[in-house]
Amino acid sequence: MAKETYQAIQAQIKRLQDKADTLRAKQRQPIIASIVRSLDEYSITLDEIKAAQTKGVSVRKSPGRPAGKAAAAPKPARQVAPKYRHPDTGDTWTGRGKAPRWLAAAEAQGATRDSFLIK
Template identity: 35%
Template sequence: MASYKQLTAQLEKLHKEVAAAREKEIAAAIADIKQKIAEYDLSAEELGFASSRTVARKTPSVAKYRNPKTGETWSGRGRAPAWLAGKNRERFRIEG
C-alpha cells in the first residue's frame, strides 16, 4: 500500500496533468468556435449575446435633498448622508 507522501505526490502530478489537458482542450475549442464564427459570419446577437447598443444605461438619480451649507445633494436612495442624519428631511427637500 502506498504511503500518504506517495499518494499526495501522485495527486499533485494528476492535478498538473488535469490543468494541462484542460488548457489544451480549451485552446482547441476556442479555435474551433472562432473558425465557425468566421465561416458562418455570425454576430454576437445571433449567438445570444446582448449587443452593446441594447445594454441599458443607468441614469443618475435626481437629487431630492440639498445641504445648504455645502451644496451636497442626496437622491433619497440608499443610506442617508451624515449631514442629514437625525434631522427633519423636509427642511432639506429641493423644491421642483
C-alpha cells in the same frame, strides 16, 4: 511539541504543492477528454477557440441572432435628480443608498429628512 523551523515548513509546503499539482493533473484529464469530445461533436476548430478566447466573442453565427448584428451595448447608468439638499453647504443626495453623513448628523440632532427636501 517540537519547534518547527522555517526549512521544515518550506519542505512541508513543497510536499503539499507537489501533491496538489498531481491531484490537479488527475482532475484535468477527464475535463480535457470532455472538451475534445465536444470539439469533435460540434466540429469546432482550434482557430475558432483561439479567436473566441482572444476577442471574447463567438466566431460562429448564433442561430438566434441575425448575421452581422453585434450584442447590444449595456445601457449607461441613469442619472437621478437630487432629492435632498443641505441648506448651508449645498450638498445634495438623491435619496438612494446610504444617507450622507451631513443628513445623518442632522437627523441625529432632531431635524427631519423632509426639511431637506428640494422643492
